[in-house]
Amino acid sequence: MTLWGGRFIDKSDKLFKKFNTSLSFDYILAEEDITASISWSKILLKSNIINKKEQIKIEHALIELLQEIKNNSKNILLSNCEDIHSWVEEKLIDKIGELGKKLHTGRSRNDQITTDLKLWCKKIIHILLNNIIKLQKRLIILAESNKHVIMPGYTHLQRAQPITFSYWCLAYIEMLTRDFSRLEDVLKRLNTSPLGSGALSGTAWKIDREVLALSLGFNSATNNALDSVSDRDYVIELLSSASISMMHLSRLSEDIIFFNSGEANFIELSDAITSGSSLMPQKKNPDALELIRAKCGRVYGSLVSILVVLKSLPLSYNKDLQEDKEGLFDSIKTWNDCLCMTILVLKNIKIKYDICRQAAEEGYSNATELADYLVKKGLTFREAHHISGQIVLHAIKVQKPLHALKLSTFHIYSNLIENDIYQNITLESCLEKRISKGGVAPHQVDKEIIKVKKRLYVF
Numbered sequence: 001m002t003l004w005g006g007r008f009i010d011k012s013d014k015l016f017k018k019f020n021t022s023l024s025f026d027y028i029l030a031e032e033d034i035t036a037s038i039s040w041s042k043i044l045l046k047s048n049i050i051n052k053k054e055q056i057k058i059e060h061a062l063i064e065l066l067q068e069i070k071n072n073s074k075n076i077l078l079s080n081c082e083d084i085h086s087w088v089e090e091k092l093i094d095k096i097g098e099l100g101k102k103l104h105t106g107r108s109r110n111d112q113i114t115t116d117l118k119l120w121c122k123k124i125i126h127i128l129l130n131n132i133i134k135l136q137k138r139l140i141i142l143a144e145s146n147k148h149v150i151m152p153g154y155t156h157l158q159r160a161q162p163i164t165f166s167y168w169c170l171a172y173i174e175m176l177t178r179d180f181s182r183l184e185d186v187l188k189r190l191n192t193s194p195l196g197s198g199a200l201s202g203t204a205w206k207i208d209r210e211v212l213a214l215s216l217g218f219n220s221a222t223n224n225a226l227d228s229v230s231d232r233d234y235v236i237e238l239l240s241s242a243s244i245s246m247m248h249l250s251r252l253s254e255d256i257i258f259f260n261s262g263e264a265n266f267i268e269l270s271d272a273i274t275s276g277s278s279l280m281p282q283k284k285n286p287d288a289l290e291l292i293r294a295k296c297g298r299v300y301g302s303l304v305s306i307l308v309v310l311k312s313l314p315l316s317y318n319k320d321l322q323e324d325k326e327g328l329f330d331s332i333k334t335w336n337d338c339l340c341m342t343i344l345v346l347k348n349i350k351i352k353y354d355i356c357r358q359a360a361e362e363g364y365s366n367a368t369e370l371a372d373y374l375v376k377k378g379l380t381f382r383e384a385h386h387i388s389g390q391i392v393l394h395a396i397k398v399q400k401p402l403h404a405l406k407l408s409t410f411h412i413y414s415n416l417i418e419n420d421i422y423q424n425i426t427l428e429s430c431l432e433k434r435i436s437k438g439g440v441a442p443h444q445v446d447k448e449i450i451k452v453k454k455r456l457y458v459f
């Protein structure tokens, strides 16, 4: 039986029925739908719409149903119900007969679906927050064990100034900290219960929506039913958090792909997370990272899609809103998989200390130090920059790093340069000087690591 049988004479067209159904994807909300239904039955009892015996019977049947689907939720897909709400109702009626038909009193699928979806988002946000922390913990382990690894830092993909591998790890920890706090923000705003909003203008039954909200773990009930049934801001916020975080993961992946390339050769990825070529026996490809880099696209796609679905959508509920789910479910799974995969990749990298250091030495990444040295000797920075540039040009011509140039060569460009230049342009000296907050100096990095660890190990 359809949910609206009375008003209709003819049967739905098969094609329409198939087009209209959402069970194939909203079945994953079964647990939430049952949880919300149990709370709803309790509020119906409180409001004397059903009696105690009836409520207990409904609750027991729903708990039983929950157990059944916990074992195999895919069974739901065998049904030809329109959506998860009608499926739960149908199964309830199968179990307890006519009484099951009382549960929908005062409720609409419009407030049900957004309640279910909010409950699902809350559950999933906690999993995501946990995995962000796990990834940060993995990065901090890498940071701690690679403080001594000096490598070139890049701008424009050109060797710019020396950094350490630890420092690189800390940069991604920062991004993930912002991802974490963005998710916490989403959680804060979505934590209100739409249940009891009815179809669009509230429920005509005397129902304490605040008690209902608290029983479902929400902070409070929503304020306006018209808004509540059509609000999907939380989906947009969650997808935009997912998009930003996926962008971070894609950048991390790209960095590692580059570090792993034959050209950079700074790290080696283990066999566990790479694949070979069917044709070229020498290949070991960073597939996991390339996939993370690419999967960012589908998450952006879902964000754009839901933004467009909601644009100009008139109040209040419209079936358009059914399109909120597939993109969200897919993107959240993708994001979570990518967080887990990034953790695995970072467990499986070996850093080649010597090659990293050599690359830092070769790229004239200490040219800024030379300019700063000349400033200390009294030149303006512009003059110092110009002279350093000339010296770098010379060094490139003779194919030598700066520290291999003789003092007499430095003198061609400036007599201010003395023997102490050599200790000033070592890689270590480049690092140590950047002592101000956020700088690469080992002392700063140590302080940051301690700070981050304190925060992470609270969880």
Ligand code: ARG
Pocket: 022, 026, 083, 109, 110, 113, 317, 319, 321, 322, 323
């Ligand atoms: N499957 C629907 C959705 O996802 C549930 C709500 C249906 N409401 C309605 N008035 N047709 O949005």
